[in-house]
Amino acid sequence: MNLQVVYCNHQTAELDIRERLAFATSDQLSNAYEYLRSHFPQTELVLLSTCNRVELYTAQESQDDAPSHQDIAHFFSDFHEIPLTDFFDDLLERTGPDAVRHLFQVVSSVDSMVLGEPQIVSQVKEAYRTATEYEACGPLTHALFQGAIRVSSRVRTETGLTEGRVSIASVAVGEFGKSIFDRFDDKTVLVIGAGEMAEETLRYLSNEGVRRINIVNRSPDRARALAERWPGAQVHAYEKLEELLVGADVIVSTTGSEKPIVSVGQFSRIRRNHLDKPVFILDLGAPRDFEPGIGQIDDGVFLYDIDDLETTCEQNRIARGTEVERALEIIDDETDRFMREIYHRATGPIVKRLREQWHDISQTEVRSLKSKLGHLGNDDLKAIERSMERLVNKLLHPPLEALKDEAREGTPHGLLDALKRLFHIKD
Template sequence: MKLRMIGCSHHRSGVAVRERLAFTPDQAALALEGWRVERPSNEAVLLSTCNRVEFYVASGEDDLPPCPRLMARHLADAHHVPVEEVHSELVSLRDEEVVDHLFHVAASLDSMVLGEPQILAQVKEAYDLAQKLGVAGPMTHGCFQSALRVGRRVASETALHRCRVSIPSVAIADFARRIFERFDDKRVLVVGAGEMADETLRYLTDHGAKHITIVNRDPLRAAQLASQWKGESASFSDLLDQAVRADMIISTTGAPQTVVTLEQFREKIAPRRRQRPLFILDLAMPRDFDPRIADEIGVYLYSIDDLRLACDANRSARERELPLAERIIDEEREKFFVDARHRISAPVIARLRSGLEEPKELELDRLFNKLPELDSDARDEVRRFADRLVNKMLHAPMESLRDESKSGSPRKLLDALSRLFQLKE
């Protein structure tokens, strides 16, 4: 197994670093295609969310393992960032560590909000993109499919997801409530129309929000989401005017750069608001609002990292479900490694079977030539006997390989079988 992961997350990197390395879907596609050109023998998947940027790479048994330094440089070069400026923020994992980490990510045990429901879909979307581009392969397929199974099992077999808790829900309950006692009389502006926007609207409407406006670069998507939540949509070009009217702004776009600068806020928004309180929840990565806007009078601006303390409290309340989730991960991890190690033996088993099939057919032909009086039924019975004999001869080495795969790599046993039976590549 030759797996590598390099990336950063909310655990050790601040939002300023993560937003420098964050990828939109289009940027991720370009980065993956560039990697395929540079390293055509490697498989790759790029996962980029508001809390993490992680680059997963796999190579075949006969290839050199992926180079973490080269992977880090590829991430940095995609954003024209000197790798020296971000390398110390990146975590590098290998082989079993990669699998264990990905399983925890898919199960939402590595999320800022323990049990948040969005990460599983994000992992699937990252793998689907790699598969669509032809950058995924057998190793990443097995790893990511197992990770998705882990996520689904944790969601269905534990109570981590019973009460839907996500970054938007924590933000509304723990932050917006500090500014506003009620939401039914507030004007809410949602910038962006993706899953995070939809999730945020779910909690806002549950808390009474009625006056909702959605702006998005795709006007059709904005209109569809507005209709779903009984709000209205507006043109993205009207964003600054809509911000003047709003009491709350929830921003969740995938824009690669700032959507509202400090200068725009001071010149186009602040003078017309007359210091009326404005709550801004910037859930985008990179951030949509210039963080310096937080220093303006009457503005309460929160970003992903500001949710950390509230999310830690959420984690404490849910930790009693962790042992069961960890057991599920242990089961799936063991199954994945056994299957992966057993797959290594498949080519040797195929050559071993082929090596027995050829002399079997030669001996059958010789026998049938000596016994021409045998009818077709008798010949079929003899052939079945020969097949059973070959299968019985293969049974012992195959069982030995399976047993060896359960405890570790069967490489030594495979080499011994290859030499003993003179199996050729």
């Protein structure tokens, strides 16, 4: 039994190469599986393609049927019409336990660009589902990918690798916003400015159910362009800023202004009649858009600037980093377990056949003895039969133990072949 992976990822290849090698659409995936099935009919295949990696897992019973590193590289080259020399050095190969360990690391997000990011699990699940849909999976890849999903769940449960958020917008919404409010669908969000950070924050807020979005920007065109991408978002004149500040529960500010656009005095006036209402302000501008003193106006104002959020991101990154070692221990443990199961599966049929063959011989001998020695009673024959069984078991014990020992290190192809030849065991 053989397992391999040929891959490139964010550590081995530049983004432009990854982009060119990616299988971004369902048509591309469909064609890829068609190509691979026709060229490697004896091989089980799973293709994993995300923005950070392109990986092809292959598995087959016989080493002779395994596509080589070169074969896979040619497939990428032919399929995407890219010269082999452009990417061959970026393609790596892992085989056997190393390939298993690699997948377990990928699915556990140990190998991700953002350590502990959660999307990779669903991406691996999706890749496995697609391969199954195209009937490209077999017993080995089923076992491998189901094992991988179990490993990711174990790593997530037993370590803190996926805990804590590590991007500015996710920290803002997930760690702070959701600790203030329990729901966002009844909240009014005011976006000041129309930059990328505003959009990313809106994406997280939108996932939490935000529906009322007001946008103000000095350039109405950019505000309208942003509003078009968010259903229910309304664009307002910049002059209405103070009025909109009064009604906002969440304020996201990302202007490029050189001076603060909201002063302590101005915000104190706004809060005078709304001390009971919490307001969550994300000042993502640099320089800051809200004077820092605004956070001290009253207990209901929660003001965070880009440095506060970046500090939290960094702390979470460090915390995740400390969990990597524990995650790797789990992965090693699971890899050993998986390989043991696979090797057991590989040696199982030979062991079974060898036992059957020898027991058949012993039964034949007992029957022959019975016909030759008619004076023997049933008890005598049973005693002889038991002795023969014990003899067979004792004779089989050393070779089977040797096989078991060899299987701890990998599939014992040599020993299996020797057993087949010595005892005439046919596949």
